[in-house]
Amino acid sequence: MASRFPEGNQLQLRPRKGHDMKWSCDKHGEPIKFYCKKHKIPICHPCATKDHSQKPCELDDIEDVIFERRRQLDEKRPKFQGLHKQLEALSTKIKTVSTSGSTHLRTINNNIQDSYHDKIESVGEKENRMIRVINEEADEEIRLVNEKREKRIKDCNTERENERQIIKDKEAKLLADAKKISEVVSKKIKDLTDKNQHVINTVKNIESTITRINQHDETLVNEAPQVLASIDENLSLNVHQDVSVCLDRIQSEVERVEFVEGEVGGEYCGRIGGYIGKWELVKSIHIPSVVNNPCVNCLVSDDEICVRDVGNNGMYITNINTQHTEKVIDEGVWITSCALIDSNVIVCGKETGDRTGDRLNGCITLYDRQWSVIRDISIPRNRGSNGVYVDVDRDGMIIAAQFDQSNIYVINPADDKIVNTITMQGKKVWDEIQALSSGDIVVKTGDDEFTVISRSGEEKAVIHCDEWYGPQCRVDKLTDTLYIAYWDGARNTIAVDQASRDGIIQARRIVEYEQSDRTNWVSPCIVTPTGNFIGCDGDKLLIYKKTYIL
Known part of the structure; x- marks a missing residue:
């Protein structure tokens, strides 16, 4: 297709024949005659004269261009x-390399697949082995856990059964004690009933005899003296x-009999009490000679007694x-x-020789149950x-x-802090102090005097007896009953009196025994x-046990 260029000087072109005459310009319909080197397009004569006559257009005869292009192509043909x-x-x-490569790569691929298939199978087998091991270990752990669980459950059952049995035994003992008291009361009531019935029968017999002898004068005269004597005797x-x-x-x-219960040393206790009764010796336990001058101090448990050697101040436990x-x-x-x-901690009061400073150090010590x-x-x-x-x-x-x-001082054992200070008015601590379940405190305030004070320090009762010499007081923590052991010089024995927390001496000499020459100390x-x-x-x-008597 010919193109239009700016008008200018017209070039005179000489047309040649020999090329395709059917090739014509799309614009002018004229045969193609020239080739514009600048624009690299074939053109007709009108295009050449009108659009490509001005420089810089340079025109070649189209035949020459065709011949040149053919020559160039012919030159390239052998190489091509x-x-x-x-x-x-x-x-x-x-194709050969592709086929060969494809074949080889298929072989490689197959080898890879075969190799990694084996490896995957190996991993699968390893996985299965590991899962088997894991399952076996888990099964073993589960077995051990189950065994541990079953053992703990069994131990728990055993411990709880032991606790239940201890409770049942204590209950059975209390019920047996109550039954004994009931039997004592029943026997006494039966004795009184029999005695009363005997008198009733005697009175009935006398009444029958009086009725009989009144029927005949002779019988009345003869038997009346004996009947009258019998009446006087029974009335007397x-x-x-x-x-x-x-x-x-x-x-x-x-009515004095009661079931008393409470906590002592952090453990629940219960028993039948309230009555005076009679204390009977049921057991005596020899104290080894290694304890020079023995004196009972306190309880560690219901079966363990602290015994102090007054001679050398050693402490012993007797079961x-x-x-x-x-x-x-x-x-x-x-x-x-x-x-x-509590069941794990014991507190001890002490005396030390250190008299310096404004604090008493080492005079109160906490011990565990292994001391x-x-x-x-x-x-x-x-x-x-x-x-x-x-x-x-x-x-x-x-x-x-x-x-x-x-x-x-009232001290919290959790942090050793003094939470309260109770001050007695007009009295001082002479010896031991005893806490009551009511909250009051029994304090030895003299050689033969014990004072019950409230938490405010108020005096509530004074317990005193002129016959006491070197008395030692201990409180029954369940009933708040006081037991005062003392030396009875008149009888040359150790005697024990029972008193209430309100200062009333309820019973004298409930227990009495001779003191050996091994000690000169009144033991509580x-x-x-x-x-x-x-x-x-x-x-x-x-060791004494109390029996109910009427």
Whole structure:
């Protein structure tokens, strides 16, 4: 197709023949005559004269261009043909290489697949082996866990069954004690009933005899003296009054019987109490001679008694059941008192020789049940003795007091802090202090005097007896009953009186025994939570049990 260019000088072109005359300009319909080198297009004569006559257009005869192009193509043909042959050969080679490569790569692919199929199978087998091992280990762990679980459940069942059995045994004992009391009451009632019935029968016989002898004068005269004597004899017995008084006493004694329960040393306890009864010796346990001058101190459990050697201040534990005595604290530590905080911790009051500083250090010590020291607790120090007495109240707080001082400190054993200070008015601590379940405190305030004070320090009762010499008081933690052991010089024995927390002496000499020459110290008497009464004569621990009497 010819193109239009700016008008200018017209070139004179000489047309030639010999090329395709059918080739014509699309614009002018004229045959193609020239070739514009600048625009690289074939053109007709009108195009040449009108659009391509100005420089820089340079025109060639179209035939010359055609001939030149043919010549150039002809020159390239051998090379092209050679290239064509090369390309055909290359195509053949490509096909051969492609086929060979495909075959080889298929072989490689197959080898890869075969190899990795084996590896995958190996991994699968390894996985299966590992899963088997894991399952076996898991099964073993599950078996061990199940065994552990079953053992723990079995141990739990055993422990709970033991607890249940202990509770059942305690219940059975209490029921047996109640039954014994009931049997005593029933027997006494039966005796009184029989006695009363005997009198009733006697009265009926007398009435029948009177009716009979009244029917005949002769019989009346002869038998009346004997009948009258029998009436006087039976009336003089005053059976009605005796039986009535006895019944009143039985009723009063029965009403005193009660079931008492509570916590002692953090453990629940219960028993039948309230009555005076009679203490009977059921067992005596020899104290080994290694304990020079034995004195009962306190309970560690219902069966374990702390025995202090007054001579060298060593502390021993005697088991009531096994009758075995073992030293737990070496000589030289003056233990004034001790008490259970709970089933695991014991608090001890001590006396030390250190009289310096404003604190009493080492006078209160916490021990575990193996009698290893847990820690010391200090309280303010005042002048005088460094002896400290301790006990544990109903709330698990330690109460502590220094000898010859009026202050009693209430200490929280959880953090050793003093939470309250009780100050007695006009009196000082002479010896031991005892906490009551009511919250009150019994304090020895004189050689033969014990004072019950409230938490505010108010005096509530004073317990005193002129016959007491060197008295030692211990409180029954379940009933708040006081038991005062003392030396009875008139009878040359150790006697024990029973008193209430309101200061009334309820019974004298409920227990009495001779003291051996092995000691010159009055040992306190202790009532265990289950009701055993324990005294010490210097050679033996004396175990008493209380029976109900009417």
